[in-house]
Amino acid sequence: MKTMRRTFLASCLLALCGSLPASVLANSSGGSYPTKTITIIVPYGAGSSTDILTRVVAKQMSQDLGQTVIVENKAGAGGAVGSAMVAKATPDGYTLVMGTISSHSINQSMMKNLPYDVLRDFSPISLVAYFPNILAANKDVPASNLAELVQLAKKQGGMSFATGGIGSSGQMGGELLKLRTGAPLNHVPYKEVGQAITDTIAGHVPILFYQVPALVSQIKAGQLKALAVLAPQRTPLLPDVPTSAEQGIADFDATAWMGLFGPAGMPAEVIDKLNKSIHTAANNKELNAQLAPQGFTMVGGSAADFRSFVENDIRKWADVINATKATIQ
Structure with missing residues (x-):
């Protein structure tokens, strides 16, 4: 009787786990992440500034995380096409996007039919770099x-x-x-x-x-x-x-930036592991020496700070866009 009861409980537990979303399962095994290849979507073409930076950073992340990190270019609509793909992806940490000031700040107010909401549909992971x-x-x-x-x-x-x-x-x-x-x-x-x-x-x-x-x-x-x-x-x-x-022109900063995002709902443990990997890259002397001549300054920082940064940047450019009536249909 006890054996049958244990078998029944085990079956129930297995069925329950099978019905849980991927984000919950990942959360329960956050310590094992990553266990397979990670894809970073670049929402711009090959050879773009975002593409150049992401490929250098992805190589460092592969070494740090012990898993292959590949880069895929999904260009279109000012970064919106590739970004939308990641917004709809499973929030397990295996599909990410290197967002930019355009795709994850300016577009929020500029594009009337943007297929995502930056603050609702993404998990900010880390600011990665900026260039003037x-x-x-x-x-x-x-x-x-x-x-x-x-x-x-x-x-x-x-x-x-x-x-x-x-x-x-x-x-x-x-x-x-x-x-x-x-x-x-x-x-x-x-x-x-x-x-x-x-x-x-x-x-x-x-x-x-x-x-x-x-x-x-x-x-x-x-x-x-x-x-x-x-x-x-x-x-x-x-x-x-x-x-x-x-x-003599105060409050005039148009610095471009790039940052790593995942889909909304990613487990905190996975975000933290990815954030630490970016922090490692940002403090790598060889990587900085490679990127500095191309104008990049590596940044890093916490996920919470990055979310606040994005919120402020969206507000900043929304004010400019509203004042100048600059919109995309």
Whole structure:
């Protein structure tokens, strides 16, 4: 009788475990995570800044976690396509996304039909890295600093600025400059940033907002002139270029960032293990030496701090987007 009872209880327990969601099961065995390959989705194309960073970090994570970490590119809709895939994935820690200022901050207010809610549908794991944007101008533009550029734009009754696309941190840099100074600036988005750079050098567009690493060679060659670093500190890649704050425009920060997210509902133990792996990567001297020349600054930090950071960043860009009426249908 006792044997039959134990068999019955064991069967019930097995059936109960089979009906539990993956997140609960993972929680009960958090110490064994990971037991299989982890996939990090890059919601942009191969060779993008996000792709470059993620592949370097994934290699370090593989070593740290003792499991293969692969990277898959799922580009489209300003990062929304790949991000939406992860939002709908099983929250077991095996499908993650390297989100960015565009996919996980700007898009929240910019895209009217965004297929996810950043704070509801994702588990923030860690801020990973940031890199500054810069305002560069055609070499013949008669302005050598922000004040002169703003004055020129007002005198002309308007000035166009190029970026790498709608909803990009570059666009937000332009929108923020317009908001802070009243300069009449008009956005010219490019699908290919290479064409945006070429057109600015040729003088078809007078100014360009984009990431520092992509513009360093043209600036040093004299094809473009750098007017301001849109970040709190100067960049070591262009140490002589002053920040916007140094030029008298306070609260003007368009620093781009990248951070690791998983689907909402991930077990705390899994989030903590992934967070610690990012922390290890952020403090790896060889990894930093590899990424620094490309403009990346590794960050790290707690998952709670990252959630607060994302919340604040969403609010910041929502205010700019609402004030400038910059939206994507």
